[in-house]
Amino acid sequence: MHSTPTMATQTVSISLGERSYPIAIGTQLLDNPATWADLPRAAAALIVTNTTVGPLYAQRLQTALHSHYASIHTVVLPDGEAYKTWETLNLIFDALLGHGCDRKTVLFALGGGVVGDMTGFAAASYMRGVPFVQVPTTLLAQVDSSVGGKTAINHPLGKNMVGAFYQPCKVVCDLDTLATLPPRELSAGLAEVIKYGPIADMSLLDWLEANMDALRAGDPLALAHAVKRSCEIKAYVVGQDEREAGLRAILNFGHTFGHAIEAGMGYGAWLHGEGVGSGMVMAAHLSQRLGLIDMALVDRLTRLIARAGLPTRGAVLDATDNAGRYLQLMRVDKKAEAGEIKFVLIDPPGSAAVRGAPDALVRSVVDACCL
Amino acid sequence: MHSTPTMATQTVSISLGERSYPIAIGTQLLDNPATWADLPRAAAALIVTNTTVGPLYAQRLQTALHSHYASIHTVVLPDGEAYKTWETLNLIFDALLGHGCDRKTVLFALGGGVVGDMTGFAAASYMRGVPFVQVPTTLLAQVDSSVGGKTAINHPLGKNMVGAFYQPCKVVCDLDTLATLPPRELSAGLAEVIKYGPIADMSLLDWLEANMDALRAGDPLALAHAVKRSCEIKAYVVGQDEREAGLRAILNFGHTFGHAIEAGMGYGAWLHGEGVGSGMVMAAHLSQRLGLIDMALVDRLTRLIARAGLPTRGAVLDATDNAGRYLQLMRVDKKAEAGEIKFVLIDPPGSAAVRGAPDALVRSVVDACCL
Missing domain, CATH: 1.20.1090.10 (Dehydroquinate synthase-like - alpha domain)
Known part of the structure; x- marks a missing residue:
C-alpha cells in the first residue's frame, strides 16, 4: 500500500427530499471530530462493528465522537456473511435495550457490507426507527452497500430477504481504512x-x-x-x-x-x-x-x-x-x-x-x- | 350476542398522501368478493392467522379471495402476546419463501392485535416491503391496533421494541367477527x-x-x-x-x-x-x-x-x-x-x-x- 496523502474531502449528495444525506469521501476523516459535528444530537450512540474491524478502528471512532454523545457503547459482531442472521441482529437490540438506549440514539455502522446491512436494519426497526450513520471500511461498502438505504439480513432460503429501505443520515468513507483491507x-x-x-x-x-x-x-x-x-x-x-x-x-x-x-x-x-x-x-x-x-x-x-x-x-x-x-x-x-x-x-x-x-x-x- | 342486522358499510379514510387507505366498517364483509376487489393484483396471497381465529374464518376469507389470486396460502401462528416474538415472525418468512412468494405478494392479517402487528412487520420486511391488508377480528384491533401502521414484535426487555411504521393498503372491520369474541x-x-x-x-x-x-x-x-x-x-x-x-x-x-x-x-x-x-x-x-x-x-x-x-x-x-x-x-x-x-x-x-x-x-x- 502507498502511504496516504492528505486530500481535500469530497462530498457526493443523495437527493431524496427530507431523507437526503451527504457522502463524505477523503482521508483522515475517522479521527476528526469535525466529520461528526453535523450529526443529530442524542444522549447515547452505539457503535456496531465486528471482530476484525473493531480492534482497528472502534476506539478511534469512539474518541472522535466523545464530545458529541454523553454515552457511547460498542457492540462487536462476529465477522462474515454467514452471520448476517436474525441471531446476530438481535445482539444489537440486546445492546440497545441493555443500555437503556432511547429512540434518539444514533447507531454507527463501522465495518463492511454485512455490518452496514445489519446496523441499518437494526436502526430501521429499533423502536420503529432511530438515526444511523454508515462508516464503511471496505471498498465494497464504500462504493456500493453503504449508499442508498438498502438494509437486510439473510434467510436460509435467500439472501437479503428480510430488511428495509432505510436511509442513513450520513455516509463517511475514510479512504485510510482501505489500507488494512486484505x-x-x-x-x-x-x-x-x-x-x-x-x-x-x-x-x-x-x-x-x-x-x-x-x-x-x-x-x-x-x-x-x-x-x-x-x-x-x-x-x-x-x-x-x-x-x-x-x-x-x-x-x-x-x-x-x-x-x-x-x-x-x-x-x-x-x-x-x-x-x-x-x-x-x-x-x-x-x-x-x-x-x-x-x-x-x-x-x-x-x-x-x-x-x-x-x-x-x-x-x-x-x-x-x-x-x-x-x-x-x-x-x-x-x-x-x-x-x-x-x-x-x-x-x-x-x-x-x-x-x-x-x-x-x-x-x-x-x-x-x-x- | 344479538343477531347481526345487515347495515350499510361505512368507510373512514386515513389521509397519508400516497400511503392513504380506507377502513371499511360493516357486516357481511368477509365473504363478499366485492370487499377485496380493489386490492393490488398479485400471483399470490398469504393469509396470516392464529390457532383461535384460523379455524373460524380462514377458509371463508380464502374462498372470498379465490378469484383475485391464483395461489393463496395460509400460515397459522400460535395465539397470544407471549408469541409476539422473532421466532413466530420467522414462521411467516418461512411460509413466504417456502411457497416462492415474490415481492408483489399480498399479506392478510386475519386476527387480533398480535396477528396484525406481526403480519405488518413481516410485510414491511419481506423483500423490504410487500403490500398487506388488515382484517381485524377483535374489538381492540378494529378500534386501534389495525389502524395507523404501527407494527412490531416484543423483546424480552420491552414491548413493541422492534418494528416499523408501515401502512396497510386497506383495513376491513367485519363486525360479525366480534360475535365470536370472548x-x-x-x-x-x-x-x-x-x-x-x-x-x-x-x-x-x-x-x-x-x-x-x-x-x-x-x-x-x-x-x-x-x-x-x-x-x-x-x-x-x-x-x-x-x-x-x-x-x-x-x-x-x-x-x-x-x-x-x-x-x-x-x-x-x-x-x-x-x-x-x-x-x-x-x-x-x-x-x-x-x-x-x-x-x-x-x-x-x-x-x-x-x-x-x-x-x-x-x-x-x-x-x-x-x-x-x-x-x-x-x-x-x-x-x-x-x-x-x-x-x-x-x-x-x-x-x-x-x-x-x-x-x-x-x-x-x-x-x-x-x-
Missing part, C-alpha cells in the same frame, strides 16, 4: 466498481482499464476517484428510484447469478464481490446471446474482471444438473415475478435493461461459464 | 375505545356511559358506532403525525403504566387492554395530582372502566418496592428520553399533553392505585 476483499470491492461501467458509464470502464493496477496496489488517488465516481452513479440511480420500482434494479447487474452462487455454496464460501464478478461475466454472455451486445464487450469485461483478481467462471453448484440448480436458486431472487427470473442485461453498452430470458438460453450460458 | 377480549377492546374520550372527545365519553351495557351485550349498532368513531379519531391523529413525532403519542394514554404491567407480569398474563384499563386510572390520578383535571373526572373514568369489565387497579409487580419496579419498567418505554419517562396526561379534559412528572409523585400514584 487483497481478496479489495478485489471483491472492485467488482462493484466495475459493474457501474457497462450499465451506466462506459468512460468509467475505460478509466478502470487504465487504472486497475493502481487500484489493486492501493493507490489512494485512484481509490478516491473510484469511490467518488461509484457513489455519484449510485446517488443518481437511487435518487431516481429509491425503492427499486424500476431503474434501481440495474444496480444488481451480475447479482442474479452471483446470489445463486453465494446461496448455493453456502454464505461466506464465496465473497459477495466474487459472486458478482463471475455473475457479471454470465450476465454479459446472456446479453450477447440475446443480441444486445457484441462478443468484444464480453471479452473486454471478462479481462477486466480477471485483472481485478476476481473469478470469471461460476461455481459448480450441482454435479448432475448445475444449470437447473442455478435456475432454482434464481427463481427466489427478489426481482423474480410469478416465477419468472428477471435479469439485468447490458442494453446497449453503458446502460441496462431488466427482462426475462428463455430457460434454455440461461442454461446454455451457465453451462458455458462454470468451472 | 367477553374478556371484548372488555379489553373497550379499553381502547374509552381512551379516545378523555384525550380527544368528551362527547364520546358521554356516549360510552349511555351505551356501555349495549356494547358489552354485543349490540351491533352500538359496536358499529364505537368502531367508527374510534377509527375517525385515530385517523385524524395519525394523519397529523404518522411517525409519532408529537401528537400521535397521546394515543398511548394509559399505555405507559399498562406496558409496565404487561412486561412485569410476563406477556399474556394480563391482556393488553386490561393493562391499559388500570393504566388509564393511574394516568388520570397523575393528571389530577398535577392539577390538570379534577377528582370528579378521575372517578367518572374509573367507574366507566369498571363497567367495561376492566381492572381499575394495577398489578403488584414487586412485593418490596412496587413503585420502583414500575419506574424501572417505564424508563424503557419508547416515549422515554434520556431516562425521563414521558406520561400522556389529560390536559384539559378532551385533550392530552405528553410530559414528565416527578418520581415521587409517580410513586405516590402507583402506591395508591395498585392492588
Whole structure:
C-alpha cells in the first residue's frame, strides 16, 4: 500500500427530499471530530462493528465522537456473511435495550457490507426507527452497500430477504481504512466498481482499464476517484428510484447469478464481490446471446474482471444438473415475478435493461461459464 | 350476542398522501368478493392467522379471495402476546419463501392485535416491503391496533421494541367477527375505545356511559358506532403525525403504566387492554395530582372502566418496592428520553399533553392505585 496523502474531502449528495444525506469521501476523516459535528444530537450512540474491524478502528471512532454523545457503547459482531442472521441482529437490540438506549440514539455502522446491512436494519426497526450513520471500511461498502438505504439480513432460503429501505443520515468513507483491507476483499470491492461501467458509464470502464493496477496496489488517488465516481452513479440511480420500482434494479447487474452462487455454496464460501464478478461475466454472455451486445464487450469485461483478481467462471453448484440448480436458486431472487427470473442485461453498452430470458438460453450460458 | 342486522358499510379514510387507505366498517364483509376487489393484483396471497381465529374464518376469507389470486396460502401462528416474538415472525418468512412468494405478494392479517402487528412487520420486511391488508377480528384491533401502521414484535426487555411504521393498503372491520369474541377480549377492546374520550372527545365519553351495557351485550349498532368513531379519531391523529413525532403519542394514554404491567407480569398474563384499563386510572390520578383535571373526572373514568369489565387497579409487580419496579419498567418505554419517562396526561379534559412528572409523585400514584 502507498502511504496516504492528505486530500481535500469530497462530498457526493443523495437527493431524496427530507431523507437526503451527504457522502463524505477523503482521508483522515475517522479521527476528526469535525466529520461528526453535523450529526443529530442524542444522549447515547452505539457503535456496531465486528471482530476484525473493531480492534482497528472502534476506539478511534469512539474518541472522535466523545464530545458529541454523553454515552457511547460498542457492540462487536462476529465477522462474515454467514452471520448476517436474525441471531446476530438481535445482539444489537440486546445492546440497545441493555443500555437503556432511547429512540434518539444514533447507531454507527463501522465495518463492511454485512455490518452496514445489519446496523441499518437494526436502526430501521429499533423502536420503529432511530438515526444511523454508515462508516464503511471496505471498498465494497464504500462504493456500493453503504449508499442508498438498502438494509437486510439473510434467510436460509435467500439472501437479503428480510430488511428495509432505510436511509442513513450520513455516509463517511475514510479512504485510510482501505489500507488494512486484505487483497481478496479489495478485489471483491472492485467488482462493484466495475459493474457501474457497462450499465451506466462506459468512460468509467475505460478509466478502470487504465487504472486497475493502481487500484489493486492501493493507490489512494485512484481509490478516491473510484469511490467518488461509484457513489455519484449510485446517488443518481437511487435518487431516481429509491425503492427499486424500476431503474434501481440495474444496480444488481451480475447479482442474479452471483446470489445463486453465494446461496448455493453456502454464505461466506464465496465473497459477495466474487459472486458478482463471475455473475457479471454470465450476465454479459446472456446479453450477447440475446443480441444486445457484441462478443468484444464480453471479452473486454471478462479481462477486466480477471485483472481485478476476481473469478470469471461460476461455481459448480450441482454435479448432475448445475444449470437447473442455478435456475432454482434464481427463481427466489427478489426481482423474480410469478416465477419468472428477471435479469439485468447490458442494453446497449453503458446502460441496462431488466427482462426475462428463455430457460434454455440461461442454461446454455451457465453451462458455458462454470468451472 | 344479538343477531347481526345487515347495515350499510361505512368507510373512514386515513389521509397519508400516497400511503392513504380506507377502513371499511360493516357486516357481511368477509365473504363478499366485492370487499377485496380493489386490492393490488398479485400471483399470490398469504393469509396470516392464529390457532383461535384460523379455524373460524380462514377458509371463508380464502374462498372470498379465490378469484383475485391464483395461489393463496395460509400460515397459522400460535395465539397470544407471549408469541409476539422473532421466532413466530420467522414462521411467516418461512411460509413466504417456502411457497416462492415474490415481492408483489399480498399479506392478510386475519386476527387480533398480535396477528396484525406481526403480519405488518413481516410485510414491511419481506423483500423490504410487500403490500398487506388488515382484517381485524377483535374489538381492540378494529378500534386501534389495525389502524395507523404501527407494527412490531416484543423483546424480552420491552414491548413493541422492534418494528416499523408501515401502512396497510386497506383495513376491513367485519363486525360479525366480534360475535365470536370472548367477553374478556371484548372488555379489553373497550379499553381502547374509552381512551379516545378523555384525550380527544368528551362527547364520546358521554356516549360510552349511555351505551356501555349495549356494547358489552354485543349490540351491533352500538359496536358499529364505537368502531367508527374510534377509527375517525385515530385517523385524524395519525394523519397529523404518522411517525409519532408529537401528537400521535397521546394515543398511548394509559399505555405507559399498562406496558409496565404487561412486561412485569410476563406477556399474556394480563391482556393488553386490561393493562391499559388500570393504566388509564393511574394516568388520570397523575393528571389530577398535577392539577390538570379534577377528582370528579378521575372517578367518572374509573367507574366507566369498571363497567367495561376492566381492572381499575394495577398489578403488584414487586412485593418490596412496587413503585420502583414500575419506574424501572417505564424508563424503557419508547416515549422515554434520556431516562425521563414521558406520561400522556389529560390536559384539559378532551385533550392530552405528553410530559414528565416527578418520581415521587409517580410513586405516590402507583402506591395508591395498585392492588
